[in-house]
Every structure is written in C-alpha cells, then in structure tokens.
Amino acid sequence: MPVAASSGLVAGPASLDATGAARRSLSDVHLEVRDLWLQRGSRPVFEGLNCVFPRGQITVVAGASGGGKTTLLRILACLLRPNRGEVWVDGEVELTGLAAAAVREFRGRVGMLFQHGALLDAMTVYDNVALPLREHTRLGEAEIRARVETVFTAVGLEGIEALLPGELSGGMVKRAGLARALIGSPDILFCDEPFSGLDPPTVRRVEAVLADVNRRTGATLVITSHHVASTLRTAQHVVMLIDRGAVSGTPKDLLASQDSRVSGFFREPEVLAAIEAADG
Amino acid sequence: MQDSQGGWGRDLWVGLFVLVGLLSLAYLSFQVGGVQYRGPGGLSLVAVFDEVGSLKPRAQVVVGGVKVGQVEAIHLDRDFRARVFLELDGDLALPSDTSASILTAGVLGDQYIALEPGADERTLVSGDQIEYTQGAVILERLIGKLVQNLGAGPKK
Amino acid sequence: MVDVAMAVRRLGAETIETVRGLGEFGVFSWRLTDAGWRPPLRIGRLVSEVYDVGVLSLIIITVSGLAVGMVLGLQGHNTLVRFGAEESLGAVVGLSLVRELGPVLTALLVAGRAGSAMAAEIASMVVTEQLDGLRMMSVDPLDFVVSPKAFAMLLAMPLLAALFVTCGIFGGYFVGIVLLGGDGGNYLSALESAVNFEDDVAGGLLKAVVFGALVGLIATFRGFTAAPTSAGVSAAATSTVVVASVATLVFDYIITALWGV
Numbered sequence: 001m002p003v004a005a006s007s008g009l010v011a012g013p014a015s016l017d018a019t020g021a022a023r024r025s026l027s028d029v030h031l032e033v034r035d036l037w038l039q040r041g042s043r044p045v046f047e048g049l050n051c052v053f054p055r056g057q058i059t060v061v062a063g064a065s066g067g068g069k070t071t072l073l074r075i076l077a078c079l080l081r082p083n084r085g086e087v088w089v090d091g092e093v094e095l096t097g098l099a100a101a102a103v104r105e106f107r108g109r110v111g112m113l114f115q116h117g118a119l120l121d122a123m124t125v126y127d128n129v130a131l132p133l134r135e136h137t138r139l140g141e142a143e144i145r146a147r148v149e150t151v152f153t154a155v156g157l158e159g160i161e162a163l164l165p166g167e168l169s170g171g172m173v174k175r176a177g178l179a180r181a182l183i184g185s186p187d188i189l190f191c192d193e194p195f196s197g198l199d200p201p202t203v204r205r206v207e208a209v210l211a212d213v214n215r216r217t218g219a220t221l222v223i224t225s226h227h228v229a230s231t232l233r234t235a236q237h238v239v240m241l242i243d244r245g246a247v248s249g250t251p252k253d254l255l256a257s258q259d260s261r262v263s264g265f266f267r268e269p270e271v272l273a274a275i276e277a278a279d280g
Numbered sequence: 281m282q283d284s285q286g287g288w289g290r291d292l293w294v295g296l297f298v299l300v301g302l303l304s305l306a307y308l309s310f311q312v313g314g315v316q317y318r319g320p321g322g323l324s325l326v327a328v329f330d331e332v333g334s335l336k337p338r339a340q341v342v343v344g345g346v347k348v349g350q351v352e353a354i355h356l357d358r359d360f361r362a363r364v365f366l367e368l369d370g371d372l373a374l375p376s377d378t379s380a381s382i383l384t385a386g387v388l389g390d391q392y393i394a395l396e397p398g399a400d401e402r403t404l405v406s407g408d409q410i411e412y413t414q415g416a417v418i419l420e421r422l423i424g425k426l427v428q429n430l431g432a433g434p435k436k
Numbered sequence: 437m438v439d440v441a442m443a444v445r446r447l448g449a450e451t452i453e454t455v456r457g458l459g460e461f462g463v464f465s466w467r468l469t470d471a472g473w474r475p476p477l478r479i480g481r482l483v484s485e486v487y488d489v490g491v492l493s494l495i496i497i498t499v500s501g502l503a504v505g506m507v508l509g510l511q512g513h514n515t516l517v518r519f520g521a522e523e524s525l526g527a528v529v530g531l532s533l534v535r536e537l538g539p540v541l542t543a544l545l546v547a548g549r550a551g552s553a554m555a556a557e558i559a560s561m562v563v564t565e566q567l568d569g570l571r572m573m574s575v576d577p578l579d580f581v582v583s584p585k586a587f588a589m590l591l592a593m594p595l596l597a598a599l600f601v602t603c604g605i606f607g608g609y610f611v612g613i614v615l616l617g618g619d620g621g622n623y624l625s626a627l628e629s630a631v632n633f634e635d636d637v638a639g640g641l642l643k644a645v646v647f648g649a650l651v652g653l654i655a656t657f658r659g660f661t662a663a664p665t666s667a668g669v670s671a672a673a674t675s676t677v678v679v680a681s682v683a684t685l686v687f688d689y690i691i692t693a694l695w696g697v
Contacts (some may be wrong), residue, residue, distance in 0.1 A: 104574045119569070120566055131573060291483060294486050294491060301598055308598055312534075312605075312628050313534075313631055
C-alpha cells in the first residue's frame with residue numbers, strides 16, 4: 001500500500017509532508033481517527049485508516065459509493081465499533097472504548113442528520129424536533145416552542161410543523177432532520193449524504209444552511225457526500241476514502257493532486273463543468 | 281410524552297376497550313366462575329360427619345332449596361371423622377338445633393349440604409358447631425346392602 | 437465420509453447459533469422489561485399501543501369468538517343429544533372456551549394480526565434509521581418505542597381473551613338455544629356450575645397473560661433484530677407469526693400440565 005495513503009497525506013503541495021506538519025498547519029483538531037480497521041463479514045472496509053477533523057470547520061468525507069463514508073460516520077457517532085483503532089475527541093476522550101453512560105454524554109454534544117431524515121414517522125415534524133428538549137430538559141412548552149421556531153427559521157422551514165414526515169418533500173425532510181439535530185446546540189454535527197436525492201436548487205439551499213450553521217455556531221461539521229460539486233463548494237477540509245485508507249487535504253490540494261485515484265475522482269465531465277462554474 | 285394528533289379519540293377508544301374487556305372478565309369471574317364477594321360479616325359454622333362422600337370444597341349449602349353459602353374446607357379430625365367448614369350469608373339466623381345433611385343433586389349429580397332449621401330460640405353464631413348431621417349415602421354401600429338383603433331373603 | 441463430517445459440523449454450528457439466539461432473546465427481554473418499569477413510564481405511548489393492539493383487534497376477536505362459540509354449540513349439541521345430555525351444553529361450551537380455546541385462539545389471532553404488524557413496524561424503523569436517530573438523541577429505543585409495544589400486548593391479551601370467551605358463550609347460546617331450541621336456563625346454569633373461578637377462569641387468565649408476554653416479546657425481538665432491508669421487514673413479520681404461534685401452543689401444554697387447568 002502506498003505510504004501516502006496510509007499516513008493520510010496528499011503527495012503534493014509541500015505544506016503537507018507529515019501528519020504532524022499537517023496537524024500544525026490546520027486549526028486545532030477536534031476529532032482524530034487513528035489506525036482504523038474494520039471488516040464487514042469477509043470484506044475489508046478500512047485498513048489502517050487515519051484522518052483528522054479540524055475544529056469549527058466543514059469537513060467532507062468523500063469517495064465513491066460503497067467506499068465506507070457512511071460507515072466512517074457511524075463509527076464517529078459510536079453507532080458502530082471498529083475491529084481495531086481509536087477515535088479521539090479533543091485529544092482526551094477515546095470513543096471506541098467508551099461505556100454506555102459516557103457515550104450518552106458524548107452524544108449530548110453531537111447532532112446527527114441521517115440520509116433520509118430518520119424522523120419518527122408516527123409523530124408530527126414539530127414533535128420530532130421538540131423530542132430532544134422534551135426528553136432531556138425540563139423546559140416548559142412555551143420555551144420549547146420558542147426554540148423550535150428559532151431552529152425552524154435557521155433551516156428555512158416554515159408552516160410545516162403539523163405535517164407528518166411522510167407528507168414532506170425530500171428537501172424538507174432533510175431540513176427537518178437538520179432542525180432536530182441542531183436544537184440541542186451541538187458542538188459537532190454529523191450529516192450523512194445531506195445532498196443526495198435533491199434537485200440542484202435545493203442542494204444549494206441545503207449547502208447555504210449548513211455553511212450558515214457553521215458560521216454562526218462554530219460547530220464542527222462532518223459531511224459525507226459523493227456529490228463532488230457540493231464537496232468543492234462547501235468543504236474547508238476533505239477526507240477522501242480510497243483503497244480502504246484515506247487521503248486528506250483542502251479541496252485545492254486534492255484537485256492539484258498527482259495521485260491518479262484522487263484526480264480520477266474529479267475527472268468526470270459534469271464535475272469539470274461544475275468546477276469551472278464554481279471558479280467562474 | 282405528548283402526542284399532538286389523534287389523542288382524544290384514541291384515548292376514548294382505548295378506555296372503552298379496557299372497560300369492555302374488564303366487564304367480560306368480571307362476568308366470567310363472578311357470574312360464571314362463581315367468585316363471591318363475601319363481606320367480613322359471613323357466618324362460619326362447623327359440621328362433623330362420619331361420611332362426606334364426594335362432597336368437595338365450594339359445594340353449595342342450601343336451606344329449603346335456596347343457596348345460602350358454600351363449603352370452605354373439609355379436614356379429617358382426630359377421631360377420623362370429617363370436619364366440614366361452612367361459610368354462610370352473614371344475616372342468616374339459624375336456630376341452634378339446625379341439622380345438616382349431605383344430599384345428591386339428582387341421581388348421579390354433585391353432592392351438597394342441606395340445612396334444616398330447627399325450633400330453638402337461640403341462634404347459631406360464627407364458630408358454632410352444628411350438632412345434628414346426616415352423612416352422605418354411598419351408592420355402592422346401598423347396593424351392597426340391597427344385594428345382601430336379597431341374598432338373605434329367600435333363606436327365611 | 438466428507439458429507440457426514442460437514443453435516444455434523446453444520447448441525448453443531450446451527451445448535452450453537454440457536455442457543456446464542458435464545459440468549460440474545462433473553463438479554464433483550466430483560467433489558468426491555470428493565471427499561472419498561474423504570475420512569476419515565478410513557479403512559480401516552482402505552483395507550484397508543486394498546487389502541488393498535490387491542491382496539492384494532494376487536495372486530496377479529498369478536499367475530500371469531502362468536503363463530504367458534506357457534507361451532508361449539510352446534511357440535512356440542514349434536515354429540516350430547518346422543519347421550520341425552522343436551523342440557524350440559526352450557527358446561528361444554530363454557531369449559532372449552534375458558535380453559536383452552538379462549539386464551540389459545542385469541543393468542544394465535546392476535547399474533548397473526550397485531551404481532552406481525554408490531555414486528556414489521558419496528559423492523560421498518562430499523563431500516564429507516566429511526567432507531568439510530570433516537571440513539572443519537574440519547575433516547576433508548578427500547579424504552580421509547582419497543583417497551584410500550586410489548587407491555588401493550590401483555591395488557592391487551594387477557595382482555596381480548598375474556599371478550600373472545602364471552603362472545604363464544606353467546607355464540608353457543610345462539611346456536612344451542614335460539615336455533616336448535618334448547619333450554620336457555622339450563623344452558624346458563626350448567627355453564628355457571630361447571631365453570632369455576634379458581635380452576636378454570638384463573639387458569640385461562642394466566643394463560644392469556646403468559647401468551648401476551650410471549651407474543652409481545654417475540655414480535656418486538658424479531659422487529660428489533662431484523663435485517664435492515666425490505667426483505668428483512670417481511671421476514672420479521674412472518675417469523676413472528678410462526679414463532680409466536682408455536683410458542684403459544686407449546687406453553688399452553690406446559691401451563692396445562694403444571695397448573696392442572
């Protein structure tokens with residue numbers, strides 16, 4: 001296996017020549033994955049994967065479909081345990097070995113947007129978004145209503161509170177799921193394929209919401225996406241999953257990469273057109 | 281946990297369901313199954329028999345054909361006689377010379393206790409023993425006696 | 437030779453897998469019960485689930501109860517008439533229903549209708565990541581979603597069984613007395629003297645409660661451990677019906693033998 005991939009580096013621009021150097025040149029690290037190994041049945045998913053997620057930035061986990069993006073996110077969210085390896089939060093807490101109570105504490109600072117929203121389909125959108133507050137706080141209904149309204153405005157959803165999730169469009173479902181993830185004011189926001197299944201205008205809208213959230217709250221965003229154009233537009237840091245390992249850098253670094261697997265990812269005609277449009 | 285839709289209607293239906301279910305259960309338990317709500321004021325009596333036959337606990341106790349209680353328990357006492365404990369209605373005023381007999385309902389039916397009130401002025405209170413008892417008739421013994429008598433007859 | 441060795445090895449593996457599965461079921465049942473009786477008690481959700489299990493099963497239970505009672509009335513009458521004992525019809529119908537047919541048939545019908553629906557619902561929540569969503573909000577899916585469903589089944593089953601029996605008694609009355617001209621007074625008095633609370637009704641009630649627990653636990657377990665695919669959802673539903681039905685019948689024997697019901 002090429003050294004570059006396993007140590008999580010892009011063999012390219014001189015500013016990234018060692019993991020340590022990479023870390024110093026990025027703002028401080030919020031989440032760090034060290035030497036991750038995972039096997040699904042007989043199929044290896046990760047072999048010695050390393051990557052970091054800088055604090056307060058939008059990191060996109062990119063890669064081909066089936067490459068393990070969602071799996072990595074689930075490991076970060078403690079929904080899945082790897083065979084080997086460690087995930088460090090703030091350099092202090094190691095996630096894979098945590099007991100249930102500590103996992104609960106970690107999740108108190110985390111919000112997650114699932115690919116299809118994962119809203120409870122027997123409850124209205126309002127009840128879904130209010131659920132975390134009703135379960136974990138002793139706030140009165142008036143206070144809860146105020147917070148729900150605030151977060152609805154932040155994601156650009158109005159007037160749909162009394163609807164059931166089944167009655168919403170794809171874009172609305174994503175934004176409702178995002179509202180639910182945001183209502184607890186999380187430090188870390190995980191988003192699984194937030195742009196999938198949406199038409200281009202809605203994709204832009206969701207991008208804008210996510211960027212806005214990152215700007216206003218300073219939360220660390222970890223987004224999985226195979227939507228290359230969005231990746232380039234939104235990401236400040238990219239973790240590309242290749243060959244059961246990862247290659248990291250800024251979008252510019254990856255675009256300029258000499259590694260054929262990385263550059264090949266960006267060579268699709270529509271992607272090139274998107275890049276041109278983004279630059280122009 | 282608040283659910284903002286369907287709340288009132290659902291609650292009503294569930295309440296009705298539980299009510300209907302409990303009523304069915306009550307019917308089966310009390311009317312059909314014979315559970316009796318006995319207030320604390322029941323009349324408890326004892327009757328000692330030589331022979332109880334197939335009398336069982338929860339067998340009926342009747343006065344003049346009307347059910348007034350049931351058999352609580354049957355134990356063997358030191359003289360190898362059967363002590364039968366009766367639980368009767370609290371407001372029953374039975375004379376102290378009342379007699380108890382074990383009868384059979386129909387020819388092959390269940391056995392029960394029939395009380396015949398006497399004439400005494402004093403009445404029985406809880407804990408009293410019925411003095412006059414008539415044990416059960418065992419059909420086999422009756423037939424055996426009959427066969428014996430028939431056998432002895434022609435010889436005379 | 438090789439085939440025999442492989443067959444034995446597979447048998448061993450399957451046995452181990454079955455035992456492991458039973459263990460998983462045991463752990464699941466324990467965690468579910470533990471989550472269920474701790475506060476918050478989620479009465480609102482419990483009521484909602486009792487609606488799904490109980491109220492929506494009312495029609496199938498009453499109609500089936502009536503039908504079974506009517507069949508018992510018909511068959512019972514035809515058989516008893518031969519022995520001149522047709523006034524005991526009430527006893528025959530009542531005892532059969534209270535001791536066996538009420539609890540067992542109710543459990544089988546409910547497992548088919550509400551049990552499979554329950555399993556499918558939970559399984560589809562697994563597929564659509566709704567349960568993971570709850571975990572990420574630090575809400576235990578067992579406590580929030582699964583436990584109220586299982587408890588609802590436990591509560592509803594005895595009530596439904598009582599309803600089944602009552603409808604059956606009426607069905608038997610309808611056939612034996614109204615249609616076939618028997619004596620109504622005899623029917624009811626035979627019924628009331630033959631059926632005893634301690635021996636019969638209590639035993640039937642115990643069975644219904646046990647069956648309710650069985651169906652509730654099996655349905656929720658199958659749903660919770662379903663494979664996260666659409667095939668997994670339907671497999672959860674069908675295996676619930678099969679396993680819950682067989683378990684009901686097996687436990688029926690066990691309770692009858694132990695309790696003397």
